[in-house]
Amino acid sequence: MTPPQTTIPTTSVVIPAYNEAQTVADVVRVALLLTPEVIVASDGSSDDTAGVARQAGATVVELNPNAGKGPALHAALKVASGEYVLMLDADLLGLTLGHLNIMLGPVVSGRLDMSIGIFDGGGLMTDLGNKLTPHLSGQRACRRAWLLGVPGLGEERWPEPAITDALKRGRARWDYVELPGLAQVMKEEKRGFWKGVGYRSRMYVDLLGYGRRRNKKKNT
Structure with a gap:
């Protein structure tokens, strides 16, 4: 008697990256333990992010000039083919296959529509920033079709507010999952303290302006 065949859902990993040549290869290598479809969107990087990611085994999409994380994420999603998708930052430290399964498991099982990963025990500053x-x-799992349907995803420089808005308006089931031992390189470390502070400040200003931009679009 022929045993029943089970369909294994396909998964893609998408990694928006801007000047992350120092860390992106390690993230790609771990992602490849889960799936052969790992896509890095190099967002106008001036370093060798694209070349390093290709050498590590990723498919690379290059955006020029720098457009922001939202357009980079959207470009990677359009190349991806998996039913499910894992979003990862390119500057993660200590990533393991276990972390990927923690995020993906509740979504594939149908318990959640999106899981959002939170650092736990990876370092004081990254833990604090992530939990505040x-x-x-930037660590999430969901169905690729759902994420592609988020209004304004490819237009927002930072896509997280648009995703949060879509989760709430669509009454999706979502929750935070802890990722033990995972951290990321702080912007102040990558760019120098004052440049990092300036970059972070501009990011928060842009994030806070999401509601105003959304309302303006609705009224035009």
Whole structure:
């Protein structure tokens, strides 16, 4: 008697990246343990992010000039083919296959429509920043079709507010999942303290302006 065949859902990993040549290869290599479809969107990087990611085994999409994380994410999603998708930041430290399964498991099982990963025990500053603003986490799992349907995803420089808005308006089932031992390189470390502070400040200003931009679009 022929055993029943089971369909294994396909998964893609998408990694928006801007000048992350120092860390992107390690993230790609771990992602490849889960799926052969790992896509890095190099967002106008001036370093060798694209070349390093290709050498590590990723498919690379290059955006020029720099457009922002939202357009980069959208470009990677359009190339992806998996039923499910994992979003990862390119500057993660200590990533393991276990972390990917923690995020993907509740979505594939049908318990959640989106899981959002939160650092736990990876380092004081990254833990603190992630837990103060968990809705801004770049580590997420969901169905690719749902994410592609988020209004304004490819137009927002930072896509997290648009995703959060879509989760709430669509009454999706979502929750935070802890990722033990995972951290990321702080912007102040990558760019120098004052440049990092300036970059972070501009990011928060842009994030806070999401509601105003959304309302303006609705009224035009």
